């Protein structure tokens with residue numbers, strides 16, 4: 001639908017764009033990204049015919065742009081510029097109706113039922129029908145933006161050029177507008193080229209992205225290929241982290257603020273923060289830790305500062321243990337949103353905990369072990385606190401390394417009586433929490449052969465063995481066979 005070939009040009013002061021090449025297909029939602037001043041608006045102005053270029057060509061529907069008359073172009077293409085200002089205090093409906101100009105034979109005297117129907121439809125789609133009698137100068141920035149979008153849509157274009165369309169829009173209108181554009185692109189084969197400053201919205205909605213740098217095309221590809229962490233850090237000269245969206249397969253980029261200098265890089269989690277009571281084990285960290293856990297509250301990946309291992313009677317039975325656990329935490333002064341909360345019938349007194357240090361690294365481990373039901377073989381709960389800044393891979397590898405160390409203890413203590421590793425691994429309610437301070441040197445890996453992995457293996461082995469032996473020694477006191 002749009003073919004840009006070797007496009008070069010700029011303003012009186014000099015060339016801004018240098019040798020731009022790309023094509024946009026019918027029905028495609030195509031995003032243009034780039035830092036301030038990289039040439040995005042200049043490119044959009046040239047495609048719209050508002051700015052001449054010195055070299056190259058732009059074809060619309062296989063025909064050079066300069067062969068279209070202004071009115072022909074307006075029937076084919078609509079533009080929503082970055083700052084839509086209107087000098088005259090027209091009403092909203094009048095402003096939207098201006099979009100029908102390209103389809104008029106004369107002017108308002110030739111207003112047809114079809115024009116009225118389209119104006120009403122686009123006002124409804126953009127949520128401005130209720131404002132139609134208001135003067136445009138009385139509207140908020142977001143309302144104006146929607147009115148000018150309605151005006152562009154009233155043109156019934158086949159190509160829509162947008163310069164930051166979500167500028168001024170609140171969260172729900174951003175989503176509504178982009179959902180609508182996506183729908184039009186798919187259902188009505190509307191070709192949309194849009195500049196985005198919000199890389200995350202561009203990632204969610206665009207089929208392909210063009211990333212500009214200094215007036216040139218750096219890359220054109222799908223969002224997942226374009227929005228690579230290292231590339232965006234370099235081009236935008238800022239710290240970001242790339243993180244997959246939790247619901248759909250699109251990347252999202254998160255800004256990383258300057259480190260909080262009040263935070264102590266040598267901060268360590270150890271027994272100072274632990275409180276082992278009769279009916280619970282609590283670790284309270286003064287700072288939030290990055291966590292990966294199978295807790296009842298705080299499950300999955302998150303940031304938490306309280307860790308509560310609650311001991312419940314063997315008979316504990318509750319239809320909604322998540323709600324009941326949240327109530328328990330609240331009643332006992334813990335914020336559920338900041339707490340990894342686990343529940344077990346394993347006695348707290350038999351838990352084993354210790355700080356392990358080697359190679360300038362340290363980890364603090366707490367393991368509890370015992371029977372949770374008379375007929376279940378065992379239940380082993382593991383908390384692993386890593387005093388370091390670990391990668392996502394290292395989180396996963398820490399869990400693997402910890403599980404392997406746990407199984408080796410079970411082999412050693414009960415191996416001959418167990419037929420397979422699955423049986424040895426305990427019961428399905430075994431829980432694990434890996435928490436890291438995310439301070440200090442980066443640690444990339446935690447497999448068994450790495451320094452951190454070795455420390456985890458040793459620590460989990462030692463604490464798991466001690467917790468099982470403690471439990472065995474205390475068994476009569478708890479009345480289990």
Ligand SMILES: Nc1ncnc2c1ncn2[C@@H]1O[C@H](COP(=O)(O)OP(=O)(O)OP(=O)(O)O)[C@@H](O)[C@H]1O
Nearest residue numbers: 011012013016034035036037038039040041042043
């Ligand atoms: N009317 C103009 N006359 C002269 N130079 C201009 C004009 N408009 C833009 N420029 C220059 O062209 C370059 C590219 O500007 P452009 O507006 O295309 O960038 P952009 O990527 O859209 O930036 P932003 O993200 O800030 O909107 C900048 O160096 C800018 O100063």
